[in-house]
Amino acid sequence: MSLLFVRHGQASAGTDDYDVLSERGFAQSRRLGQWLAATGHEFDEVVMGGMRRHRQTFESIASSYAEQGKALPAARIERGFDEFDHHAVFDGFMRGNADHPAVVGSHAGGLMALGALIHAALGAWAEDRIAGVPESWSDFGARVRDAGERLAGGRERKVLVLTSGGVISRLAQHAMGLNDRGAIDLNLSLRNSGLCEFHLRPYGMALGSWNALPHLHDDRGLWTYY
Incomplete structure (x- = not known):
């Protein structure tokens, strides 16, 4: 197959x-x-x-x-x-981790900053550290x-x-x-x-x-x- x-x-x-x-x-x-x-x-x-x-x-x-x-x-x-519900994962991570370097850096925009935010958010999700993800x-x-x-x-x-x-x-x-x-x-x-x-x-x-x-x-x- x-x-x-x-x-x-x-x-x-x-x-x-x-x-x-x-x-x-x-x-x-x-x-x-x-x-x-x-x-x-x-x-x-x-x-x-x-x-x-x-x-x-x-x-x-x-x-x-x-x-x-x-x-x-x-x-x-x-x-x-x-x-997966990426809005729930990424928004939930940002709400609960406003001071995280990846969140702070994401406000400047750019591909590298977005990649860092996604990496950090997925890592937190994998460790069950984000509230409200369905x-x-x-x-x-x-x-x-x-x-x-x-x-x-x-x-x-x-x-x-x-x-x-x-x-x-x-x-x-x-x-x-x-x-x-x-x-x-x-x-x-x-x-x-x-x-x-x-x-x-x-x-x-x-x-x-x-x-x-x-x-x-x-x-x-x-x-x-x-």
Whole structure:
């Protein structure tokens, strides 16, 4: 079995509605579809999380297939591949840690400051140090792991999965036996529209490749993380 996971295209951070692709996110997704179709990638099944950015990524990929006279299977929604509530995690961390260097530094803006804030917030969440988060770190990991095991069950097939960075990093954590810090580092490394391969082994899911961007090799301006 081959499972190709795609992190959604760039969403709309800093706007009133994060859960919609940015113009750059649509471009990333269309180019991914063009590359997948042109290089002969065919799938027996398409699965996606239930968020709008997941659906828009799929629709952009599917439109690129159609432009080349090809088609993807209809996508089914698997809510186990929904991303965690990042607003609850990050806002909760900032409210409870106003004097934390990562929170203070975030007010200045910039990519490095945002990365430091995300890293600190995820670390606190993993240690159950944020109040009011509707889903614990451990519950999120169990939800994602269960969804991955359901997907891996049954007959051999090639599956395309559209989801988010937190989901993919927790699957990789489970597959590789990493600690929570390793999962957080993997999460922060994932680029928008990046490709990650998993394969089914007798002992469970195994990671095949991580964070590839063959469809964006010629345009570094389309490499984004947030």
